[in-house]
Amino acid sequence: MRAVSAWQAGPGSWGSEAWWWSWAALTLAMTLLAALAFHWWLGLRRELDRLARLLDEAQGGNVRVRFHSRAWAVRPLAERFNRLVRTLHDIETERRREETRRRQFVAAISHDLRTPLTAVLGYLEAVLTGAVEAQEERRYLETAYAKGKELRDTLDRFFEWARLDLDVADLPAPRINLAERLRQVLIEFYPAVHERAIDLEVDLPEEAWVYCHPDLVARVGRNLVQNALQHARGLSSLEISLRRDGDQWVLKVADDGDPVPDEVLTALFTPFQRRPGSPGAGLGLAISRHLARAWGGDLTVARREPRGLEFTVHWPRAQPAPGEPASGRP
Known part of the structure; x- marks a missing residue:
């Protein structure tokens, strides 16, 4: 008797049922995949719509917005968006700072x-x-x-x-003797110091080599001494010293003026800020700090005990020239 294969069997046979179940499973899998794809597409569409709204906010001036997404396909786009917005935020902050500076400048003038x-x-x-x-x-x-x-x-x-x-950008930075340039600046103030009977103590080494334009050194030196003479109330002594500290030269200008209120001390380097009743435009110390930082140093201030202020300027020390001994007191 000839055997009949399962696929040749009629309705109700095992082969027909297996084919039907295979087709149903395939249909179900395709349906599930389509549902998952549709769900993923809806999520992606929502994320892109949210990103579009945030872009509109950023375009409208809100540069503080940030975009965070759990959708892996959108994360690279979100990171780029956030970097762009942070850049815009920095630009806007700088623009507002410049606008404030311009208004202060005009008002002060x-x-x-x-x-x-x-x-x-x-x-x-x-x-x-x-x-x-x-x-x-x-x-x-x-x-x-x-x-x-x-x-x-x-x-x-x-x-x-x-x-x-x-x-600052236009001036070169030659190798100069900082101590000698400061001596030249201080000579200008000897008549005023003598007239006011101010006790002036100067401690400068013979040589202190730095890379800086001599005009910038003079501007900072003059500003610090003028600040003490004009604004240190009750001034009777002024101490100026220059010493080496590692790879830096440190200039200190210290006075014994009356105590300064905290609100005045914190605003000393703010442009156009002056102590009530003080002369000047309120720019000398702000200019000096800007110049100090331009040559890789800094300008700071601290209280002295029992009275007075001490301004400190740092200069990166230039390496000795070939055949020249290292100089300066530690």
Whole structure:
């Protein structure tokens, strides 16, 4: 008798049932895969829609938004989006900082130029209109001249602040004797110190080599000494020293002025910030710190006991030239 294969069997046979179950399993698997794909697509669509909304927020000026996604396919895009937004945030922060700086600059110019200019015009008008006696005219003219010099000095300081970055970038950094350049600067202040009977103590080595333009050294040195002479109330002594500390030269300018309030101390290096009643534009220390950091150093301030402030400037030390012995006191 001829055997009949399972696939040749009629309805109800084992072969027919196996084929049916195989087809059903395949259909079920394809349905599940389609459902999973559809679910994945919906999740991806939601994530992309959320990303689009965040992009609209960022475009509208909200640079603090961040995009985090659990969808593995979207994570690289999310990381790039967050990097882009962080960059935009940094740019916006810098823009606002520059805008604040510009407004402070304009406000400070308006205030600091109006006062001496008004005084100059007032004294000159009094002389021109004959409102003062002849013997008083010279005193009025001398006062107007002094106010004019004050106005010029204020303009010079504003111009220096406006050109600060350009000046630092344009100036070369030759190898110079820092100690000798500081001695040249300090000589300028001996008459004022002697006139006010201020006890000046200077401790500088013979040589202290650094890489820095001599004009920048002079600007920082003058600013620190002028700051003590103009703003240290009750000043009777001034100590200036330069010593080596490892790979750096450290300049200290210390005064014995009256105690400074905490709010004044914390704002000393903030542009256009001045102690009430103090002269100047409030830029000298801000300029000095900017210059110190431009040559790889820094400018800091600390209280002295029992009174006074101590300003510290760091310069990276230049290596001795060939055949030249290392100098400086540790």
